[in-house]
Amino acid sequence: MASNINFTFEEMWEKIIACDRKYDGLFFTAVKTTRIYCRPSCRSRKPKKINVEFYFDMNKVEKAGYRPCKRCQPEVEHSPNIVLVRNIVAFLVNHYKQNLMLKDIADQAGLSPYYLERLFKQETSETPRTYLEKIRIDKAVYLLKSTDLTNLEICYEVGFQSPSNFYKVFRSLKNCSPSNYRKELQNELDGL
Template identity: 60%
Template sequence: MMMRQPSNPGQPVPVQLSFDDKWAIVIACDASYDGQFVTAVKTTGIYCRPSCRSRKPKKVNVAFMETNEQAEQAGYRACKRCQPEVERAPQEELASRIIGFLTEHHKRKLALQDLADYIGMSAYYLERQFKQTTSLTPRAYLEKLRIGKACALLADTELTHLEICYEVGFRSPSSFYKAFSRHMLCAPGEYRERRRRLGPERSAENG
């Protein structure tokens, strides 16, 4: 299956996002959407990047705008923490786009060349630039992403280990178990049991 490619090499593909889509991105502090829209907070008069780590406002107090200029014309000022008015270095923008692609397609079988075709540059250069920015290769980042999603499913669902393995994008149980043990220093079953033991304690603390 062919990957969707940008109309102009090196430029992101425009994505139509609903208000709820954008709100979910803001809650996740997803840096892959920085530059696609800004979050304006009505109660403070400040606008931020989607990835801003400041305390989240109430959903009812948020408006989304396409550009910094639009936000400033509406009377909002730039957040001093995330500095949306400051352009990112090209390497950071590239890493952000790669992370967004990996997050969206983590369930698929992906090769480095798939990323290179999507971004519009050589696989060697893409991997080199990404590693300089994140200290990880795209492959290592994808594995880490999949393990994070597996942890969430182990903690919050009753899916079997095999179901989780394929749900998060691993191609075989053996590769899943090896990767999980390497990242979490325990087996999936041990992780699930540990989280379940912590559940009642947390409930008691919160009660």
């Protein structure tokens, strides 16, 4: 369904460790040793990272010889609105760099802004705006870890329109500034 979503292996790994149900249906976790595939939100014991493969399409994971998990039942839709919410999440993931307003997202989904926000919050416990901010901060963390871009460059690269908003959202989600986050990462690497 959403095979053009841009997730790194590490981002998907973090989502399954957090049992994040917002990503159910966007990708599937396949465990090489058990030949079972699951939703990202599956509460079963987590596999070793080296034994995991990710698939964006249920048909492909089944063609690769994996069978569905009996606990999380990834082949079954659990909510009538989940497909709509998945499409909205896919849109947010693929367009996070853009200056998206609620109306833009609602137009994409073919819904009124009010109904979109209510439906999205019902399924994810978050508004589309807070969800988009989390995507942007996840991308910022990835860039802080993997590049030498400045905080200002990262701010604009991940779609924030102002540095002050970037710092505010980063601090609220990570309990530190981007600079301190990078320093802590460097200290951890130096300590190894």
